[in-house]
Amino acid sequence: MFPFLTVLVLLPLVGAVVVRALPEGARGRVREIALGFTAVEALLGLVMLTQFDLADAGTQQFTETYAWIPQIGTSWALGVNGFGLSLIVLSLILTPLVILAEWRKDKDPARAARYLALILVLQAFMVGIFAARDVFLFYVMFEAMLIPLYFLIGGFGGEQRRYAAVKFLLYSLVGGLIMLVGVVALYFVGPGGEQAYLIDNLTGYDFGTTAERLMFLAFFLAFAIKAPMVPVHTWLPTVAETARPGTTALLVAVLDKIGTFGMITLGLALFPEASKWAAPVIIVLAVISVIYGAIAAIGQTDMLRLVSFTSVSHFGIMVLGIYAFQQTSVEGAALYMFNHGLSTGALFLVVGFLIERKGTPYVGEYGGLQKAVPVFAGTFLIIGLSALALPGLSPFVSEIMVLVGAFGVAKIAVIVSALGVVLAALYVLLTYQKVFTGPPNAKLGKTRELGLRERLVLWPLIALMLVLGFFPSLAIDYLREPTAAVLTTVNAEVSE
Amino acid sequence: MFTAPEISYVAFAPMIVVLLGGAAGVLVEAFVRTPATRRTVQLVLALVAILGALGTVIIQWAMYAPDSAGVVGQTGYFVMDRQALAWHSMILVFGALSALLFAARTRAGEEAFTPLGSAAPGSPEEAEAHRRGLEVTEVFPLLLFAIGGMMAFVSATDLLALFVALEVFSLPLYLMVALARRKRLLSEEGALKYFLLGAFSSAVYLFGAALLYGATASTGYADILTVVLASPGDLTLIIPGAVLVLVGLLFKLGAVPFHTWSPDAYQAAPTPVTAFMAAATKAAAAAALLRIVYVALYPLEWELSWMIWTIAILTMAVGTIVALVQTDIKRMLAYSSVAHAGFILVAFAGFSAEALSAVPFYLLTYGIATIGAFAIITQVREKADDGTVGGEATRLGQWAGLGRRDPLLAGAMGLFLLSFAGIPLTAGFIGKFQVFAAAIDEGGWPLVVVAVLASAAAAFFYVRLIVLMFLTDVPEDQAGAVEVDYHPYTRVVVWVTAAATLLLGVLPAGALALAGDAGVLLLGL
Numbered sequence A: 001m002f003p004f005l006t007v008l009v010l011l012p013l014v015g016a017v018v019v020r021a022l023p024e025g026a027r028g029r030v031r032e033i034a035l036g037f038t039a040v041e042a043l044l045g046l047v048m049l050t051q052f053d054l055a056d057a058g059t060q061q062f063t064e065t066y067a068w069i070p071q072i073g074t075s076w077a078l079g080v081n082g083f084g085l086s087l088i089v090l091s092l093i094l095t096p097l098v099i100l101a102e103w104r105k106d107k108d109p110a111r112a113a114r115y116l117a118l119i120l121v122l123q124a125f126m127v128g129i130f131a132a133r134d135v136f137l138f139y140v141m142f143e144a145m146l147i148p149l150y151f152l153i154g155g156f157g158g159e160q161r162r163y164a165a166v167k168f169l170l171y172s173l174v175g176g177l178i179m180l181v182g183v184v185a186l187y188f189v190g191p192g193g194e195q196a197y198l199i200d201n202l203t204g205y206d207f208g209t210t211a212e213r214l215m216f217l218a219f220f221l222a223f224a225i226k227a228p229m230v231p232v233h234t235w236l237p238t239v240a241e242t243a244r245p246g247t248t249a250l251l252v253a254v255l256d257k258i259g260t261f262g263m264i265t266l267g268l269a270l271f272p273e274a275s276k277w278a279a280p281v282i283i284v285l286a287v288i289s290v291i292y293g294a295i296a297a298i299g300q301t302d303m304l305r306l307v308s309f310t311s312v313s314h315f316g317i318m319v320l321g322i323y324a325f326q327q328t329s330v331e332g333a334a335l336y337m338f339n340h341g342l343s344t345g346a347l348f349l350v351v352g353f354l355i356e357r358k359g360t361p362y363v364g365e366y367g368g369l370q371k372a373v374p375v376f377a378g379t380f381l382i383i384g385l386s387a388l389a390l391p392g393l394s395p396f397v398s399e400i401m402v403l404v405g406a407f408g409v410a411k412i413a414v415i416v417s418a419l420g421v422v423l424a425a426l427y428v429l430l431t432y433q434k435v436f437t438g439p440p441n442a443k444l445g446k447t448r449e450l451g452l453r454e455r456l457v458l459w460p461l462i463a464l465m466l467v468l469g470f471f472p473s474l475a476i477d478y479l480r481e482p483t484a485a486v487l488t489t490v491n492a493e494v495s496e
Numbered sequence B: 001m002f003t004a005p006e007i008s009y010v011a012f013a014p015m016i017v018v019l020l021g022g023a024a025g026v027l028v029e030a031f032v033r034t035p036a037t038r039r040t041v042q043l044v045l046a047l048v049a050i051l052g053a054l055g056t057v058i059i060q061w062a063m064y065a066p067d068s069a070g071v072v073g074q075t076g077y078f079v080m081d082r083q084a085l086a087w088h089s090m091i092l093v094f095g096a097l098s099a100l101l102f103a104a105r106t107r108a109g110e111e112a113f114t115p116l117g118s119a120a121p122g123s124p125e126e127a128e129a130h131r132r133g134l135e136v137t138e139v140f141p142l143l144l145f146a147i148g149g150m151m152a153f154v155s156a157t158d159l160l161a162l163f164v165a166l167e168v169f170s171l172p173l174y175l176m177v178a179l180a181r182r183k184r185l186l187s188e189e190g191a192l193k194y195f196l197l198g199a200f201s202s203a204v205y206l207f208g209a210a211l212l213y214g215a216t217a218s219t220g221y222a223d224i225l226t227v228v229l230a231s232p233g234d235l236t237l238i239i240p241g242a243v244l245v246l247v248g249l250l251f252k253l254g255a256v257p258f259h260t261w262s263p264d265a266y267q268a269a270p271t272p273v274t275a276f277m278a279a280a281t282k283a284a285a286a287a288a289l290l291r292i293v294y295v296a297l298y299p300l301e302w303e304l305s306w307m308i309w310t311i312a313i314l315t316m317a318v319g320t321i322v323a324l325v326q327t328d329i330k331r332m333l334a335y336s337s338v339a340h341a342g343f344i345l346v347a348f349a350g351f352s353a354e355a356l357s358a359v360p361f362y363l364l365t366y367g368i369a370t371i372g373a374f375a376i377i378t379q380v381r382e383k384a385d386d387g388t389v390g391g392e393a394t395r396l397g398q399w400a401g402l403g404r405r406d407p408l409l410a411g412a413m414g415l416f417l418l419s420f421a422g423i424p425l426t427a428g429f430i431g432k433f434q435v436f437a438a439a440i441d442e443g444g445w446p447l448v449v450v451a452v453l454a455s456a457a458a459a460f461f462y463v464r465l466i467v468l469m470f471l472t473d474v475p476e477d478q479a480g481a482v483e484v485d486y487h488p489y490t491r492v493v494v495w496v497t498a499a500a501t502l503l504l505g506v507l508p509a510g511a512l513a514l515a516g517d518a519g520v521l522l523l524g525l
Helices: A004-021 A024-051 A082-101 A109-131 A135-144 A146-155 A161-189 A209-226 A235-242 A245-255 A257-270 A272-298 A303-323 A327-358 A374-387 A394-407 A411-436 A452-470 A473-495 B009-031 B035-064 B082-103 B124-131 B139-155 B159-177 B184-216 B221-230 B238-253 B261-268 B271-324 B329-347 B355-377 B407-421 B427-441 B445-471 B488-506 B509-518
Strands: A061-069 A074-080 B070-074 B078-081 B380-383 B389-392 B482-484
Touching: A004 A024, A004 A061, A004 A074, A004 A082, A004 A109, A024 A082, A024 A109, A061 B509, A074 A082, A074 A109, A074 A135, A082 A109, A082 A245, A082 A257, A082 A327, A082 A452, A082 A473, A109 A135, A109 A146, A109 A245, A109 A257, A135 A146, A135 A161, A135 A257, A146 A161, A146 A245, A146 B445, A161 A209, A161 A235, A161 B427, A161 B445, A209 A257, A209 A272, A235 A245, A235 A303, A245 A257, A245 A303, A245 A327, A257 A272, A257 A303, A257 A327, A257 A473, A272 A303, A272 A411, A272 A473, A303 A327, A303 A394, A303 A411, A327 A374, A327 A394, A327 A452, A327 A473, A374 A394, A374 A411, A374 A452, A394 A411, A394 A452, A452 A473, B009 B035, B009 B078, B009 B082, B009 B139, B035 B070, B035 B078, B035 B082, B035 B139, B070 B082, B078 B082, B078 B139, B082 B139, B082 B271, B082 B355, B082 B488, B082 B509, B139 B159, B139 B271, B159 B184, B159 B271, B184 B221, B184 B238, B184 B261, B221 B238, B221 B271, B238 B271, B238 B329, B261 B271, B261 B329, B271 B329, B271 B355, B271 B445, B329 B355, B329 B427, B329 B445, B355 B407, B355 B427, B355 B488, B355 B509, B407 B427, B407 B445, B407 B488, B427 B445, B427 B488, B427 B509
Parallel strands: none
Antiparallel strands: A061 A074, B070 B078, B380 B389, B380 B482
C-alpha cells in the first residue's frame, strides 16, 4: 500500500528545502515551484480521497505504524478517519490558494523564498497533526508547528509583528508545556510499554478519576488557547492585525482547528469521564465566546481584527457542539470546522486583497466601492454572507446542526448562542454597508477590479461552499461515523 | 614487603593510549621548535590518541556487551564495565571536539590562549611574546592528561584511586582556565578561584574518605558496602563520611551550594576550555557520583536521599533564577549548567536502576549541545572601528540580529538552546524525559514537578536569546560592531554537534538502546 500520509508529510518539507536552496539564477521561479509542490500535494490528496473507503469512514485508514522511540513508548503512527481526512483536505485546498494570494507581496525573491519555505513547512505539520494516531507524535507536531508560525508572524507583516509573534509564542508555549505534563503523565499513568502513546491503546483505558481529570485539564487548556476560546483568545486579534492575511487565513482556517480537533479526537476519546465532568463549565465559556466574539467584532474598525473576533464567536459554536455530546451537534461541529475553514479563509484573503489595494484596514476609510468594483463587491458579499451562515452556503448547515443538536441538552445555551448568529448579520452587513455602499469616499481614488489571480483564489472556495451548502451530505458522510465512534466511548463511560 | 601490582594492560588500553599521547605531547613541546608546526603536530597527536582510545573502547564494548558486564582492571581499584566504557567514549568524544576548538584561530590568526602564561598581564614580556608570535601549545598534552584523569575517575572503585584521578584531571584544568588570551586578569582570577575551591573540595572529600576508612578499615567500595550492610545500626562515622565524600563530588558537578566557582571559572576560561570543562567535567562528576552511590552507599538511601533531594531542588531553583538575570552569555550558560546539574540529581534521587542509563544519555545530550554552544560563542567577536577583530562578544545585547548576519550559525545556536530547554525533537527533550522517568520510577514525582516548573522558567531565558538573534534588529550604532568569524575547525564542531543534537532528538532509539545496555555495573546493584 502506498504510504500516502508519510509522503504527504514529507513532500512539503522537501519542497521547503528546494525552495530555500534554489540557486541564485532560479530564484525568480520560486513561487511557481512552491505552487507546484502544493499542487502535487493536493493531487495526491485527491487520489487518496478516491481510495478512501467511505463505507468504513469511522475507522482509521491508510494506517502506517513504525516504531519510533520504543523506549519512551512512541511510534510514527499515521492514519485518518473521515474526520481527519476532511481537515487534511482543507489544508491541501487552502495552502496553494494562500500562495497564490500572496503572489505579489515580495519583490525580493530571497524574501519570497523564506516566506514560501515557511508556508510549506507549516503544511507538513498541518497534515501530520491531523494524521497522527500517537499522542506523542501529535504533541511533537503541535509544538513544532509553532516554529514556522512564529517566524511567519514575526518576519512578515505590519509594524507590531515582533510583539505579536512573541505574544503568540508565549500563549502557545504555556499551553504546550502544560500539555506536555499531561503527555508525560499519560506514559506513567497509562498502560506504558512500547506503544504507550497509540491513541487506540489508550482509548477506554481507566486512568483513575483524579488522574484523568488532571490530564484532561492539561490537554484542554492547550486546545482552548489554540481554538481560541475566551478568555485565552487575546493573542489572535493581535496576530491577525499584524500578520499577513495569507498567514492568518491558514492560522484561523486550519491551525486553530487543531484545538477543536484535539478536543474531539484526544479529549473525548481518552478522557470521556472528565469531558462529561467539565462540560457544563466549558459550555458556559463557549457561549461567552459566541456572544463576546460577536459583540467585539461589531466594535472593531480594523477589518482584520473584526474577522478574527468573528472566529472567536464561531469557535464558540463549535465547542458548544462538541461538549453537548449529541450525535447531531458533534457532527455539526466537525462539519463546521471544515466549512468555517473555507469561509473564514476566504474572508481573510478577500479583506487582504482590499487592504492590498488601499493600504488601510480601517472600515471608516472606505466607502461606495460597489460602483467602482462590482465583481469585487459581489465576491466580498457572498463570502460575508457565508460567515453569517446564510442558507445555501455551507456554514449554515453546520451551524443549524450544532444548535438543533444541542438544544435538547442545553436549551439556554443554544438560545443565547442563537443571539450570536443574529449579531453576525449585524457585523457582516454593517461592514459591507460602510465599505461598499453609499457615496464613494473621495480620497480613495481609482480602485482595481478583482484580477484573474484573485478570482482563482476566491471563486473555488465560493464554489465549494455552494456545493456543500446544497449537498451537505457529501461532507457529512465522512464525518458521521467518526463522531459516532467517539460518542460511543463517551456514552459508554457514563452508563457504567 | 612490596608486591608489584598486576596490571591488566588490555583492560586499561584506552587510558594508556590517552596518557601516552599526553606524554608524547610533552616531548613534542621540547623538540618541535616552530610554533605553527608544533600546533599542527600537537593537534594531530591529540586526535590520534583520542580516536585510538575511542577505538579500543569500542572493541572492549563489543567484547563485553553480549555476555558479561566488564572486567576488573585492577582488583579493588578500577573496573572497566559497560557503564565505564559508555562514559569513556563520551568523554573521548567531548575531548576530540574540544581539541578541534583548541586549535581553531580567528581570521586574524589569533588563538584562544595567551602566548606566554607566565607573563604578568600588560607586562613587557607579554608584549614581546605577542610580537614574536609565541604560542602555548602545551594545552594539548594538558587536555590529554585531563581526559586520562577523567577516564580513571569514572572507572575508580576505591576512594583513594578516585582521589588520585580527581587530582589528575583537575590540575590541568586549573592551568588551562588561567590561559585566556584576552582579559588576562579575569582569567587568572577565575583560575585562582577554581583552584582554591577545588582544593577545598578535595580536602572535604579526603576528610570524608578518612571517616569512611575509619569506620570500615577499607577504602574499596565493595568493602565499604559489606560493612554498611553488616552494621546497619552503627552508622556514626559512615554517615558523615558519606556526606562529605558526596559533597566533594557535588563540587565538581556544580550543584548548589557548591557551585560558586563555576560561573567565574566558565567566564574566565578561554572559551574552548569552558566548552570542555562544562561538558566533560560534569559527565565525569556525574559518573563518579553514580558509581559511589550505586556501589557503596545504596543501602543508605533513607539516610542520604534527603540531602540529594534538597540539593537537587536548590540547584534547579538557584540555577534557573540566577540565569534569568545574567547579561553575559557565558555566565548565562554557566548558571544554566548549574540548573542542569539539578536535573541530573533528580534522576538518582530515588536510587533507581533506571538512572544508570538515563544519566549517561542526559549528559551526552547536554555535553554535545554545550560544546556546540560554546563553539559558536568563540565565533561571534567584537570589531573595533578600525576593522580589527577583538575579543568575543559575550554581552547578550551584542547578539541582536545575529540571525540576519549568519542564519546558519544562529540557527545552530537556536537548536542548542532549544535542546537545553528540552523542547521536543531535540536531544535535550529525550534526555529530560529519561531523567524524569527514572525519578518517577522510584517515587520522585515531587522532584519532577519542581523540575518541570524549572524547565518552564528556564525556557524563558533560552527563548530570550533566540528572540534576540532572530527578531531583533541590530541597533543602528552597532551595525559594524560585531563580526562573525568561522574557522573550519569550529565549523566542523558546530555541524557535528548540531547534527547529533537533531539526530538524538528525532531518532534516538539506537542511542537509547546503547544507553540501556550501559546501565550495568560490574559491582553493586
